[in-house]
Amino acid sequence: xxxxxxxxxxGLVAGDRRIxxxxxxxxxxxxxxxxxxxxxxxxxxxxxxxxxxxxxSTGPIARLQTRMDRGEIKLKFxxxxxxWRDSLLEALGISPKSQTLVFSKTSLQRERIAPSTPRxxxxxxxxxxxxxxxxxxxxxxxxxxxxxxxxYTLEQADTARPKxxxxxxCLECHxxxxxxxxxxxxxxxxxxxxxxxxxxxxxxxxxxxxTLLEDRWGGWYVTGTHGKTTHRGNLVGKAAFQKAEExxxxxxxLTSLKKLVDLEGYAAPHSDxxxxxxxxxxxxxxxxxxxxHYETQMAMSRYQHIRYxxxxxxxxxxxxxxxxxxxxxxxxxxxxxxxxxxxxxGPQDRRGRSFRQFDLxxxxxxxPCSFLIxxxxxxxxxxxxxxxxxxxxxxxxxxxxxxxxxxxxxxxxRRAILEILRETKTNLPDYWRAERxxxxx
Ligand code: HEC
Numbered sequence: 001x002x003x004x005x006x007x008x009x010x011g012l013v014a015g016d017r018r019i020x021x022x023x024x025x026x027x028x029x030x031x032x033x034x035x036x037x038x039x040x041x042x043x044x045x046x047x048x049x050x051x052x053x054x055x056x057s058t059g060p061i062a063r064l065q066t067r068m069d070r071g072e073i074k075l076k077f078x079x080x081x082x083x084w085r086d087s088l089l090e091a092l093g094i095s096p097k098s099q100t101l102v103f104s105k106t107s108l109q110r111e112r113i114a115p116s117t118p119r120x121x122x123x124x125x126x127x128x129x130x131x132x133x134x135x136x137x138x139x140x141x142x143x144x145x146x147x148x149x150x151x152y153t154l155e156q157a158d159t160a161r162p163k164x165x166x167x168x169x170c171l172e173c174h175x176x177x178x179x180x181x182x183x184x185x186x187x188x189x190x191x192x193x194x195x196x197x198x199x200x201x202x203x204x205x206x207x208x209x210x211t212l213l214e215d216r217w218g219g220w221y222v223t224g225t226h227g228k229t230t231h232r233g234n235l236v237g238k239a240a241f242q243k244a245e246e247x248x249x250x251x252x253x254l255t256s257l258k259k260l261v262d263l264e265g266y267a268a269p270h271s272d273x274x275x276x277x278x279x280x281x282x283x284x285x286x287x288x289x290x291x292x293h294y295e296t297q298m299a300m301s302r303y304q305h306i307r308y309x310x311x312x313x314x315x316x317x318x319x320x321x322x323x324x325x326x327x328x329x330x331x332x333x334x335x336x337x338x339x340x341x342x343x344x345x346g347p348q349d350r351r352g353r354s355f356r357q358f359d360l361x362x363x364x365x366x367x368p369c370s371f372l373i374x375x376x377x378x379x380x381x382x383x384x385x386x387x388x389x390x391x392x393x394x395x396x397x398x399x400x401x402x403x404x405x406x407x408x409x410x411x412x413x414r415r416a417i418l419e420i421l422r423e424t425k426t427n428l429p430d431y432w433r434a435e436r437x438x439x440x441x
Contacts, residue, residue: 035288036315040177043294049301050294052147052183053168059144060126061152061164064091075162083156084138085131086267094124097338100279101271104219105196109135114196115236118221120266123279125375128185133265140164141185145380148290149174149183178205182294184287187280189218194237208284209325209364224273225253227330234260255335274334277364278342285370288316289377296385306384314405317392322368323408332360349423353416369417379427394432
């Protein structure tokens with residue numbers, strides 16, 4: 001690679017924030033991981049059919065604001081516990097155990113992010129929160145079932161009427177080829193220098209459950225054990241990466257970050273390995289559902305059918321069923337208790353089985369079907385798409401579908417997923433309830 005070009009890019013990354021937005025969409029070093037042909041094309045979401053900017057959100061943050069305005073809920077500002085941070089987590093039902101820590105310099109407040117002051121991210125099934133020590137605003141992204149990712153800031157100042165302010169400036173980075181061309185979520189893995197400035201030459205700009213663990217967590221802290229498997233977390237600057245090359249798992253398998261960073265004032269001393277893996281599955285899932293939602297709306301308005309979206313829908317089903325998930329090579333264990341917390345959220349069937357139960361030896365989850373199948377975003381997909389997905393899913397799980405694409409899904413997994421869904425998922429079409437002639441596989 002041309003050295004001048006490299007320096008030019010580094011200068012840009014360190015410099016003008018507007019240009020950084022363009023760089024996040026830079027395609028050259030992206031690891032090819034296509035969900036369907038054209039998955040990275042931008043969708044014209046500001047135009048009439050979607051009308052993203054003009055449509056008010058009705059998502060979880062909008063609903064919380066309404067409850068706050070009516071006086072039904074009052075957030076507490078406490079400088080000791082991160083301003084609004086802990087009170088907001090509680091109001092939204094987000095566990096501090098979900099905390100992960102990222103020190104690469106991105107976001108509108110990137111000058112405040114550094115290896116000594118990482119950004120803490122928290123999440124549940126529909127909201128993500130970013131907190132940086134001393135920063136003027138909390139950064140929030142929510143999943144609106146119709147609009148997809150919607151972005152807000154909450155000013156970190158003690159006022160009687162705290163207000164979530166929708167901020168479309170965030171889309172400079174949060175709507176690009178790396179978010180499937182829709183307003184959405186970003187999780188990346190890049191080497192950084194000692195200050196946390198990323199080196200765009202090596203890395204993955206959209207980490208999800210398919211990404212090799214060896215390529216993950218550049219720019220992140222990671223607490224947890226992972227046996228012989230290596231990763232890029234906890235490594236800051238060239239010298240550290242150099243050492244890791246000589247000594248695999250240098251700064252791997254860490255159960256405490258004490259030696260690396262002072263986390264006084266943070267909600268938790270963890271950047272939990274299992275939380276990271278769930279976050280990475282989830283963020284891409286949300287982008288995918290948003291893309292399906294938009295594309296269905298556009299196809300229906302243009303053609304009154306969704307036949308052209310078949311391959312997109314198949315790609316989504318593959319993601320939903322973890323078909324191309326990267327296999328785990330060693331046992332994974334987190335440190336914050338996130339795994340137990342998350343697994344207990346259910347829903348469970350009568351035999352206690354749930355899509356939130358972990359495997360963590362060969363793969364992430366015990367039953368490879370995303371827990372986000374229960375999410376509002378999935379349930380509120382436009383009807384023709386939702387019906388199509390459920391029909392195909394039923395074909396796959398009953399074994400009626402024998403295509404090579406899903407051949408990797410073992411018969412016992414298919415049966416378990418089918419049984420769990422029948423018992424726990426509401427609003428399934430009637431044909432899901434009846435045992436098919438000939439029975440499940
Ligand atoms: C300069 C690019 C950039 C801008 C602008 C930006 N972000 Fe981000 N954001 C990122 C990147 C990259 C990540 C992934 C984590 C990382 O690598 O730091 C991220 C992650 C997040 C996350 C974690 C979950 C998710 O949705 O990806 C939240 C929440 C978030 N940003 C909120 C915001 C908000 C709110 C704004 C606007 C006020 C904003 N961001 C503006 C680059 C940006």
